[in-house]
Amino acid sequence: MVSVDSLLERADSLIVDRPRVVIGAFLVLTLVMAGGLGQTATQSGTDQFIEGNEAQEALDEINEEFEGTTFATDTGGTTLIQRSENVLSRSAMLRMLAVQERAQAREDLRVVGTGSAASIVAQTIDPSATTLAAQQRVIEDASAGQIDDAVRRADDTPGFRSLLGEDYNPTAASASATIGSLTHEVPSGLSSSAGQGGSSPLTSIQRDVADIADAVGSDITVFGSGIISGELSGVVGDSLAIVVPAASLLILAFLVYAYRDPVDLLLGVISLVMAIVWTFGFMGWADIPFGQILITVPVLLLAVGIDFGIHAVNRYREERVEGREAKPSMRTTTDQLLVAFFIVTGTTVLGFSANGLSDLPPIRDFGIVSAVGIVFTFLIFGVFLPAAKLYADELRESVGLPSFGQQPIGSEGSALSGALGAGVTVARRAPKLFLILTLVVSSGAAAYGTGLDTSFSNEDFLPPEEMPDYVEGLPAGLAPGEYTVTETINFLEDEFQSSEGGGTVIVYVRGNLRQEDSLEQLYRANEDPPDIIVAEDRRADAQSLLGVIDSYAARDPEFAALVERNDLNDNGVPDDNLEDVYDALTAPDSPVRDQALRFITEDYSATQVRYTVEAGNSDAAVVDAGEELAGRVREGGVATGQTVVFKAIQDTILLSSLTGLAAALVATALFLMFIYYVIEGRPSLGLANLVPILVAIALLAGSMRFFGVPLNALTATIFSIAVGVGIDYSAHIVHRFAEEFDETDDLYGSLDATVQGTGGALLGSMLTTSSGTAVLVLAITPILGQFGLVIALSVFFSFLTAVLVTPPVMVVWHEVTVA
Structure with a gap:
């Protein structure tokens, strides 16, 4: 069996004795990995998260199978929004119909269906x-x-009211807003979704429809997945255009302070760039699409890479200031830090990999990419950077170039070392009391943090309706484009989601609708609906095929007679010869064919019932109501709709977060115990190593609730990230302490040496990483800003607990296991 010492010796020999070979090999690998950069596809929006969601699959089938489904978000559909003094006036309706006709006349727009109040x-x-x-x-x-009379008569037509805004007045035959629809034939394999995707073939189609609308009249605007797609792509680029320069300047400033030498600074920056190139090149070669959640990966690589780089250079300088030569100094550095880096890498990979247990594909991809990226970071900063640093110093000495700022950060006697030594001071005086107080505070923070909200919506990925003030002052090159999607979404939700402002829940029923009691089941399901469903006389006010039947029977005596002949219990609902009824509704010359096909498929195998939800109800209540209504249909109804889909994803996000945290903690604990058993013969050090990070996670959870940051598609990963990144700080201190204690057998002297030698590097890493990630709050996408804040908090708490909590923990550990 190969020992740890022999492995270290081989690595030392490679790095110290053959640095040019190492540098050359890594540069060649960088060129190979860079080849994958151009192969990386992009993906954005909420549709990344809906794979395998039963409610979404039902909604997809509704969008595909029912004609004129206006409110379902159909990736083959365009919405025409008309706003004027009265959209039911002759001139306004003519403009709506003209836009629809001109769009339909253009073959390249692939219009296969239209719908409107007009x-x-x-x-x-x-x-x-x-x-x-x-x-x-x-x-x-x-x-x-005639027009006013027709509007009043059309008021009984199912779906007519839903096409008009809140102020619709049937008596006055007026409304200030309406929506029409165009259905496009899109390439096969493109499914609809409650959310919106990043790339859409409808983008150019909807832009052309917008040009038609502009030519017809200024009161009609165009909206759809293509428009959203364009803004989603633009907002990511605009956010990065603001964040990257600001983050780069801050990180560069802190790196200048941490390295204080232009050559060391250059090597550190090159190593960071290599880590990012390797990671994104891997994504291209592995055919993993770049989604919005993966924007966080460079941030995490910077967090770990900066930490590794500062530690490597700082530890090397500790040896050099003692008067040792370059090669022995680097050998001592790599002997110690390769083990520390391996521990940190192992725990970080386990923390990030825990996201692979998620049921959400983007979070799984994040777990894979971030774990692979951390392994690359370990190799680059653990092997390449030391070799490059040694070769640069030897080259610099051979040509007589001066070096700058070679004093390690936080060296003994500095003001910084005194501040960093607070944890050691507490450890000397009252370690147990301090840990008891820490337990009380962290328990309170954790309990408070259990009230965290969970969020998932389109708006998470889109810019706010009103841009923050700082955006207005940006120079032309950094100023974002004009965004209208959020304002449009808010308008549609306010005006059209329902007359009560509460939304819609859909029950999708698939089965043999020719069975005699199929319509009776829908009729009985509407009796005594859940309290949050809009109802009249204890019957749900639902849009369904039953409404089409009632409306048509009221104005067509022949159809009314057909219904009456097949209505065995005289309740107005046919329960015999249903195929004849359906044939009459959907016949090519039937005046209600279009309305009927909104609620039943042409093969009579599926139907939908749309229920209006009262305002002010939680998503959970909406889902419960939908599931209750679906359960009343014997054919096997499925509750769906955007609220139902997004609530299911919210639940998955929460489960992913808790599962990821639990898996990360268990795997990390086992890994640390094993590693410390192998290298130190003391597995209990692994458990001691976990204490500070548990405190940090508790403080983070409480802080997230305090700052109003919910668990969403990005922040759901934060707790496993906190384990992965946070363990970095305490692992460096515990490992350095173990090394010092083995040499001196002096408890407090070892803690002093650890904090003075490692604490300064940790401080530099924390300042650089937290400030660099906190800059994400400037992003115009809310979800990125929230993630930047929680990453910065995570790093800060990890550093704070590492330098304050770890020393008292080590004293107690010493009393329990050594003394």
Whole structure:
């Protein structure tokens, strides 16, 4: 069996005796990995998170199978939003129909279906007006009185009200807002989703539709997944354009302070760039798409890479200031730090890999990419940087170039060393009392943190409706573009989601709808609905095929007679010969064909029922109501709708976060115990190493709730990240302490040497990483700003607990296991 010492000896020989070979090999590997950069695809928005979601799959089928489904977010659909004094006036309806007709006439726009309140009004006046051109002629020829009367009669048509804004007044035949729809034939394999994706073939289509709308009139705007796609792509770029320069300047400033030498600074920056190139090159070669959550990976690589770089250079300087030559100094440095780096890498990889247990694909990808990136960072900073540093120093000495700032950070006697020694002071005087107080504070923070909210919405990934003030003062090159999607989404939700402002829940039913009691099941399901469902006379106010049947029977005696013949219990719902009823509704010459096909498929195998939810109810209550209504249908209904889909993802996010944290802690504890058993013969050091990070996680959870940061698609990873990154700080101190204690057998002297030697490097790493990541709060995407804040807090708490909590823990550990 190969011993740890023999492995270290081989690594030392490679780094110290053959630095040019190491440098050359790493540069060649960098070129190879860079080849994958151009192969990385991009992915953004909420549709990354919906894979395998039953409610989303049901919503996808609704979007694909039912014609004219206006409110379901269909990646093949475009929404036309019209706002004017009265969108039900003759001129306004003609403009809506003109936009639809011109779009339909262009083959490249692939329009296969349209829908609008104007179409319904026209067909109410003349049921034979089945084309957009005919509908325009009907509206043009009708008198104002005929139009107003048709609007009032159309009010009974299922779905008509849902196309009009909140202020719709059937008596006055007026409304200030309406929406129409265009359905496009899109390439096969492109599914719909409650969220919106980053790349969409509809982007250019919807831009062309917008040009048509602008030519017809200024009161119609275009909205859809293509428009959202363009803004999602733009907001990421604009956020990075603001954040990257600010973060780079801050990080560079702190690195200048930490290294205080231009050559060392250059080597550190080159190593950071290599780590990022390797990681993103790996993504390209592995065909892993770059999603918004992976924007965090460079931040994490910087966090670990900066820490490794500062530790490597600082530890080497500790040896050099003692008068030792370069090679022996680097050999001592790598002997100690390769073990520390390996411990940190192992725990960090385990922390990040725990996200691979998530049911959400982007979080799984994050776990893989970040874990691989940390391994690359270990190799670059543990092997390449020491070799490059040694070769640079030898070259500098051979040509007589001066060196600068070679004093290690936090050296003995400095003001900084005194501040860093606070934890050792506490450890000397009252370690047990301090740990008891720490337990009380962290327990309180953890209990408070259990009230964290969970969030998942389109708005997480989009810029706010109003840009922050600092954006207005940015120079032209950094100023973001104009974003309208959030304002449009808010308008649609306020005006159209429901007359009560509470939203919609859909029950999707798939089965043989020819069975005699199929419609009776839908009828009975509407009796005594859950309290949050809008109802009248204890019956749900639902949009369904039953409403189409009632509406058509009221105006067509022949169809009414068909319903009556097949209504065995005289409740107005057919329960015999249902296929004949469906055939009459969906016949090519049926005036209600379009309305019927919004609620039943042409093969009579599926239907949908849309329920309006009262305002002010939680997502959980909406989901419970939907599931109760779905359970009333014997055919096997599925509750769906955007609220249901997003609530399911919220639950998955919370489960992912807790599962990731538990897995990270268990795996890290076992790994640390094993490593410390192998290298020190003291597995209990592994448990001692975990104490500071547990305190840091408790403080982080409480702080997130205090600052109002929810668990969302990005921050759900924070607790496993806190284990992975946070253990870095305490692992460096514990390992250095173990090394010092083995040499001197002096408890407090070892703690002093550890904090003075390692604490300064940890401080430099913390300042650089936390300030660099905190700059993400400037991002115009809210979710990035929240993630930047929690990463900065995580790093700060990890450093604080490492230097304050670890020394008392080591004193107690010594009393329990050594003394």
